[in-house]
Amino acid sequence: MEFTLEKTDSVSKARAGLLETAHGEIETPAFMPVGTNATVKALSARDVWETGARMVLANAYHLYLRPGTEVIACAGGIHRFANWPGSILTDSGGYQVYSLAGLRKTTDEGVHFKSHLDGSAHMFTPEKVIDIERAIGPDIMMAFDECPPTTQEGNAVPREIVEQAVRRTVAWANRSMERFSGTNTQHGYPQSLFLIAQGGTHRDLRESCALELMAMNADGYAIGGLAVGEPNETMYEVTDWMTEVLPAEKPRYLMGVGTPTDLLESIARGVDMFDCVLPTRNARNGQLFTRDGKINIRNAKWKNDFSPIDSEMNSYASQNFSKAYLAHLFNANEILGLTLATLHNVAFYEQLVREAREKILDGSFAEWKTELIRRVNQVSTRLEAREPG
């Protein structure tokens, strides 16, 4: 993997870059649609490609449980299994295992957990996760980390918990790097390993974690443990701290983020890569992202609105089908409704980062960002004024 920094904005910390993997080029800032189970929910590979996405995220934890690492390895790796012509990054499962409250036990060695599918017992160590990711075959592998909670029984989580998570995350990153360098790609193309910085909302822990990981000279660095319930401003602040510390010449990936506004604010703070379930999950609930804010297609007012889903978006779904038709598909529980809404939302996210990149390159990012954030949020109030939730 190669990362080339093309330009850094003069007003903000926003960057435009180019990530090159064995499966092609990814322009940054980049948004990776989430394809947990080796499919971006409701979209075919060619649909995803058409949105402009060139890297998708899959999940090592989910794929290890189903269909099983072996199946994907036998298929010749995840690209061939899913017939995805672009690049793939796999999350390690750290966050998923952390979500299994009550079903897991963490030690310095690793995490014992029970499958959310059938309750079967498993153990993940940093080494085992590297082995799984070697077999699955993404272009970019994420190291196994400990993602601490931000709250515990309603209060801020004690600092000791976060300290322990940072200590383990660093130790596990070391073990991951060692296993990574001691093993080879299994599918004929190179793989890269990114490390994940934790530290909650403590600046000193975040910085020391990042510095320790940077000493390992990984291919890229992720900011983990955000977008887990903290206020937006806190998330932006922590991101700001991290991009002050992380090396300029390596890609920076903010995991699990976020809304269109979150993306723009984080790009302004120097983030290069994102993934989030929002465009896909919200689509399946009938919520569409538009320049004029979010709309809920289940709202009765769309029943007779024959304007395109989004006349400003150049995608098959956005231009060729009316809000009335999409509303009908949702009312009739038709699968095509889920597909068209997802196609639109993912295309919207991809156009957002593509445009951000253009604006960084032509020097107008800051003004564009301010205006777009105003529009996305202000006008949505008008559109949705009569809607609950």
Place this chain on the structure above:
Amino acid sequence: MEFTLEKTDSVSKARAGLLETAHGEIETPAFMPVGTNATVKALSARDVWETGARMVLANAYHLYLRPGTEVIACAGGIHRFANWPGSILTDSGGYQVYSLAGLRKTTDEGVHFKSHLDGSAHMFTPEKVIDIERAIGPDIMMAFDECPPTTQEGNAVPREIVEQAVRRTVAWANRSMERFSGTNTQHGYPQSLFLIAQGGTHRDLRESCALELMAMNADGYAIGGLAVGEPNETMYEVTDWMTEVLPAEKPRYLMGVGTPTDLLESIARGVDMFDCVLPTRNARNGQLFTRDGKINIRNAKWKNDFSPIDSEMNSYASQNFSKAYLAHLFNANEILGLTLATLHNVAFYEQLVREAREKILDGSFAEWKTELIRRVNQVSTRLEAREPG
């Protein structure tokens, strides 16, 4: 609408023809994928187009209830509403209303029924259905008929019931023709009206019904009331009677049929048009049609089968994804599984009728049909030998 008979097979009654509507040409024999709610379930319009289908079926009863006739009329008709570039035929709802046992009351005037969606009370008359179909705007409208059951409390339905259904169907056809000729298209392109022959499994009733309808000089004729539980051989026999009587120069449409074998047997008996939910519904249950018979992708044996879904089928789904991947998608309840399976099955049906047409034109239909029926049925036994159901 124009129908041109291009060739009739010298060995069988199979025909190759061309149907021309304001929305393009449809080569016959033709299979119309079912798009009840103005969407072929799980497929986008461009997916359906790619299979080779040029006419789809929608349902006046369903669309009248949801989203409502007015919505589709305001959209500029169903083609624009669903963004389907090809032709559309709407079933009248006769069969759907007949399926609402206990929720309907039929008189000579029409049918009082309760909506299967919300229990609201409605009445369909032949005239009202024409008005609905004028507003919805299909290229071909089906007249409202009475579809008699084949069995009643476990016994063959009494002849009087079938006689009454034929009498009403003929009377309603007359009223439909009158309303049709007294009204105009609402969306700027011509519409045609097809009449539906009933008569159960009584040859004299079938023939007299067909003759009475033929006297009305409709644009095309359908064989209704079959594929409702009678043995296959009975269905083929009734079809044979009907194609002896129906005029050669007009299209013949066998409604709601059927399996690949049913299509081939009916084409051999002179049928030009088909619709059926089998390829779409079975796909959503994981059942795929292949040249080597049906397979159920949920069967454990496909988990590690990395061969294409169907290497003999030239479609995006059939060639580009393995059985193992499709099995994984079904196991993980991923929407893409439904889409790929449907895309494959519809492409399979379209290729079947396309190939039948080629064979009719080159004079080899009879041998090809015999061999294909043998293969589809015999080999499926081998493939599915260990599977229940």
